[in-house]
Amino acid sequence: MKTAVWLYLFLFIAFFDLHAQYPILTPFAVSLGAAPSFIGLMMGIYSITHLPGNLIAGVGVDRFGSRLFIVMSLLLAGIVLLLQAHVTNPWQLLALRSVSGFVLAFLSPACMAMLARIATDRIQQGKLMAGNGLVHTFASVFSPAAGALLVAQIGFTRAFEWLGWLLIATAICALLFIHERKVSTAPGSIKMTKNEGSKLQTEKLSPHPELESLEEDRPLPWLVYVLPIATSCAQGILSFELPLMADQHGGHSIMTTGLLFSVVSFGALVTLSMLFLNKYSPYLRTLWGSVLLAMIYFALAVGVPFPLASMLFMLGMAKGIIWPAVPTLLIDLSGGKKYGRTFSLLSIAYSVGAFLGPMAAGILRDRMSPYFIAFFVLMTAAAILPFHGPRRTPARTHFS
Numbered sequence: 001m002k003t004a005v006w007l008y009l010f011l012f013i014a015f016f017d018l019h020a021q022y023p024i025l026t027p028f029a030v031s032l033g034a035a036p037s038f039i040g041l042m043m044g045i046y047s048i049t050h051l052p053g054n055l056i057a058g059v060g061v062d063r064f065g066s067r068l069f070i071v072m073s074l075l076l077a078g079i080v081l082l083l084q085a086h087v088t089n090p091w092q093l094l095a096l097r098s099v100s101g102f103v104l105a106f107l108s109p110a111c112m113a114m115l116a117r118i119a120t121d122r123i124q125q126g127k128l129m130a131g132n133g134l135v136h137t138f139a140s141v142f143s144p145a146a147g148a149l150l151v152a153q154i155g156f157t158r159a160f161e162w163l164g165w166l167l168i169a170t171a172i173c174a175l176l177f178i179h180e181r182k183v184s185t186a187p188g189s190i191k192m193t194k195n196e197g198s199k200l201q202t203e204k205l206s207p208h209p210e211l212e213s214l215e216e217d218r219p220l221p222w223l224v225y226v227l228p229i230a231t232s233c234a235q236g237i238l239s240f241e242l243p244l245m246a247d248q249h250g251g252h253s254i255m256t257t258g259l260l261f262s263v264v265s266f267g268a269l270v271t272l273s274m275l276f277l278n279k280y281s282p283y284l285r286t287l288w289g290s291v292l293l294a295m296i297y298f299a300l301a302v303g304v305p306f307p308l309a310s311m312l313f314m315l316g317m318a319k320g321i322i323w324p325a326v327p328t329l330l331i332d333l334s335g336g337k338k339y340g341r342t343f344s345l346l347s348i349a350y351s352v353g354a355f356l357g358p359m360a361a362g363i364l365r366d367r368m369s370p371y372f373i374a375f376f377v378l379m380t381a382a383a384i385l386p387f388h389g390p391r392r393t394p395a396r397t398h399f400s
Contacts, residue, residue: 003118004128006177009133011111013170015139017163018104019265020147023258025097028156034090042094043240043358046101050351055106058344060106060162066114067180069106074171076103081164085157105351108341112327114180116343129279130324137320140265144258161201193357210311223384224333227290228326228349229356230381231319234297235356238264238315242368263309267316272324282329287385289321294378301371 029039061069080100087093115128150159242260271277277285296315299306327346334342361370 003178003180004115004131006174007111008076008131010070010170010174010178011132012135012139014107014167015136015145016146017166017170018077019140019143019261020150020163021160022261023144023148024151024156024159028153029090029093031156032049032087032090034093038090038094042090042097043236044355045094045095047236047351047355049098049101050105050354051348053102054344054348054351056370057106057109057347058341061110061113061344062341064146065180066110066117067174069110069177070114070178070338071171071175073103073105073107073110074167074174077107078164078167078169081160081167083135085160085164091207105222105347106165108347108350112343112346114178116190116327116331127275129327130272130275130278132327133320133323134269135322136315137268137272141262141269144261144265147256223387224330225345225349226384227286227381228346229353230377231290231293231322231326232350232353233357233360233377235319236352236354237361237370237374240358240361242312260309260312264316264319265311267313268320268323269316271317271320277321278324278328282325283385284324285321286329288380289318289325290378290385293318294375294382297371297374297378299392301369301375 025042026039029042034042057069077100080096080103084093084096087096112129112132115132118128146157147163150162154162182237242257293315296311296318300311300315304311327343330342330346357374360373364370364373
């Protein structure tokens, strides 16, 4: 588990660095003269360029392991940020954001695959996935406000330079301290050893017998990925709308928007800290978490008279239920094999949703509340899930 500790530390730094950019990218683009439509394109193309990276990561992580992709993703993302600090027009920013979307597409599948491989049983896998979500959320609680404060103190150029060097330093540390044990978990894998009489004998590799007994090669139904697309689409809509909601509720600064993003992350942190939730079925957590999230978006759409901060806090709590449950459910449905491809498809689903959400919000905002779109897609995904979740998941992988 030493590897998991190091991995969590580097993930915290990386996520902190990346989330710190959220409240400052749009004002930076505006300062370069970008129009609102161009900013929407910039947000969307970042997600679209994730797709080829996710596809490559799916095959590459299974073949070469996670370490190489983690290090290179962090290193190249840091270099892109250093270049981004010196752009002079919106088109240069668009090009660099496209490259950044591609290189960062390798990070999430590689990290989740490494965490899944070092687990000894399904319960521990669920806990490690929850830990990944906890680290991600804990970093995102403070990073939006920290990024806004950094820009207020030293300006856009210096802020991007600092964030870039932080990612490069994290990549170097990951190269030194993350070590991947090269084992094969495929049934029938063998190695040659010598016994005391110098006779060769075969020995089956079984690093985690508890996991091996559950491994089956089962193809995943494509409709399972509708729910990750829906949750990411809803998140993209929130990212598009939240700065505008801040204006409507009396806030006009980057700092106000950063604090509102932090409230969402703090709500997720609360439920992610409830580790006892990992004992329950990932299917049930995913289903009811999605329904709860959809109802909160519906409340935002109709304008329920609750304080905005409290609504965002509850929204974050619902997300904290879903985040660790989805990858655990996918592991169960896939039979615990081909982690790289399973998680790369998950990242692709998130990228597609992150592209569709802001685009739909920008097109339909004048006709209806974008939060109605989030409600609709989440409820549709929740309705589809029962047809592809519990009936395919072996009963022994459910925990109550």
